[in-house]
Amino acid sequence: MRKKAQINETPICQLRMQAISDAMSVLSGKWKFHILGTLIEGNKLGFMDLLREVNGIGTKMLSKELQDLEVNQLISRKVLDTKPITVEYAITENGRTLSPLIDELANWGIAYRASILNKNTND
Amino acid sequence: MRKKAQINETPICQLRMQAISDAMSVLSGKWKFHILGTLIEGNKLGFMDLLREVNGIGTKMLSKELQDLEVNQLISRKVLDTKPITVEYAITENGRTLSPLIDELANWGIAYRASILNKNTND
DNA sequence: GAAAGTAGTTCCCTTTTGGAAACTACAATA
C-alpha cells in the first residue's frame, strides 16, 4: 500500500497536466473564447466592432483581453493609417487552431444543458 | 453602415455563446480539469488519494471543487460504511463525456507550446 | 495512551478578476 500518487506520476500524465495548465493560462478569463470565436467567424474587426459583437463587454476588459491574446500570438493587431485611425484585429494561424476546441466546448455545453434538463424532467 | 452586431446576433451564435458560458461556469477554477482527468484515468478514488494525485492542491480547495463537481453531476460521491469511513469519488456518465474535450485541451496545449518554442528558436 | 490515517471544515488572509465611469486625443461631420 504505497501512499504516493500512482496515476499522475507517469510522465505522460505530467505532460498532459502541464499542457492543460498552459492552455488554461492563455485561455483564462470571462471573454477570451467569445472574442476568439467572434474573430474566427468574422475576420478583421475593429475595436468598436468587437465591443458591439461581444455582448456585455466593456472597453477596459476588451482592451485588456485583446492585449493578452496578442501577446500570446492568438490574434494580430494592425493599426491602419486612416483618418480616425482604425485598428484591425484578426485571428492568427495559431489562434485558428483553437477552432476545434471552441466547437467541442460549445457542443459539450449544448449537450450538457440538454442532459441536465432531461434529468430534471424525468424526476 | 449599421452599428449593431452582425456576427453574434444570429440565433446559432447566441446558442453557441450561451453554451460556452454554461460550460465555462461548471468547468471554471484552477483544479477542475485536473480532478476530472484523474478520475477518468483511475476510477474510484478516496479524498486522500485525490489529494495525493492532484499536485499542489490543498484540502480546502479539493473539498470545494469536489462539491461543485458533484452538484453539477460530473462526479459521484459515495460514503462507504468502513471503519475509518472512506469516501469513493468517481466520474459519472455525464463527466465522462468531457473526455474528448480534455484530450483536445491537452493536445492543443502541447501543440501550442511547441509552436511558440519554434517561433522563438527561429528568431 | 500516543500516533497516524480517514475526510473534511473554519478562519483569516492576499491576490486576482471584473466592471462602471470618467478621461484623453484626434478627425470628420453637421
Added chain:
DNA sequence: TATTGTAGTTTCCAAAAGGGAACTACTTTC
C-alpha cells in the same frame, strides 16, 4: 463650434478565487 466616431487608458471599487494553518471527529494501529 458642438457632436460623433475612432481607440483606447486611468481610477476607483467590489466580488470572487485561492491558499495556509489549525481544528474537528472518529478509529485503528503501535
